[in-house]
Amino acid sequence: MNLRSFFLTLAAAGGLCIPASAAPDRVQCVTGLQQHEVPAEPMLPEESAPVRNVIYMIGDGMGIDQISCGALTNGGRLHLLTLPHTALAGTVSASHTITDSAAGGTALACGCKTANGCVGLNAAGEPQESLAEAAAARGMAVGLVVTGDITDATPASFYAKVKHRSMAADIAKALLRFRPQVVLGGGAAHFSPQEQESLREEGRLAELTAPGDLPPAAERGDVLPQNVDRALRRLSACPQGFFLMVEGSRIDKAAHHEDLEDTVRELLDFDRAVGVALDFVRQHPGTLLVITADHQTGGLALTGGDAARGEVRASFGTNGHSGTVVPVFAAGTRAAREFRGFMQNTGVQQRILRALPPKNTPALPGMSQKS
Ligand SMILES: [Zn+2]
Secondary structure, three states, rough: OOOHHHHHHHHHHOOOOOOOOOOOOHHHOOOOOOOOOOOOOOOOOOOOOOOOOEEEEEEEEEHHHHHHHHHOOOOOOOOOOHHHHEEEEEEOOOOOOOOOOOHHHHHHHOOOOOOOOOEOOOOOOOOOOOOOHHHHHHHHHHHHHHEEEEOHHHHHOOOOOOOOOOOOOHHHHHHHHHHEEEEEEEEEHHOOOOHHHHHHHHEEEEEEEEOOOOOOOOHHHHHHHHHHHHHHHHHHOOOOOEEEEEEEHHHHHHOOOOOOOHHHHHHHHHHHHHHHHHHHHHHHEEEEEEEEOEEEOOEEEEEEEEHHHHHEEEEEOOOOEEEEEEEEEEOOOHHHHHEEEEEEEEHHHHHHHHHOOOOOOOOOOOOOOOO
């Protein structure tokens, strides 16, 4: 049984809403959230030709349980669950069984295990090249789209090398040096107006629309799907292809707060952004789409629900991260060859890196590798 049929079976069984037997007072119930359409069988181009574009989507804290809860509230369907290739990834860091977003982000961005708190450095403290930097070195355009603060650990892992994720001023300087073609999200408080202007030089698209994180999904509307669409339009003009990282940053935060409704809202918002990315993959052969998480947050456990009513019951086991494996979904060019079975989170990065075109093209102006 593949994941898609598993979730459809889950949805079909949703009418049997069995109450949780353990700690029922901790079970939260969410119902009646706005649903979105998901096409049943998307036609996706699959070739083994070199990858021209990479869309790398990271749901911060998005474990199997967050996805399962989101699927139930959306009638059993998610764009995520239509991706044809799946794998599992281990998330242990170099220092802890339970990773944080810095070590998790560094594994996904740079392909090395490191200590919790570390950004862009390996366990020996040596700077590592990220996928965004590797793409820039190949002349590809780079975009970063987040719903959190652009200097947070996950996006920072793609452009900064610092000993600790709390070094926001150094991380901001690294972004100013790297200057991707597209930067959309929050984190304006770390940049002066002049610095924000410099992120927009030479026709770059850069908008940091909140001092820190963007507002929660319930308040920010369709900002993430729209920003993914804007980023793809802008980046696809680059003749040498592009690398786009998208983070659903606030799935993690909602689960830290043990708020099921907010967790599901963030998951559904991320899934709508996945729908935008899938449309692009369908229309642009040569694109690889990979979607995963840095870790699971909240020890979320789905204990009941009803897909027909869009209802889910679940409880949180912790207000921190958990150590369970996370899913990897892939579609498009080289997805079938690269993404199957079990791998470490570092293996997700390594598979994307070897799918990139050869390193023989000059960098675009302003796309310095130094950070
Ligand atoms: Zn977290």
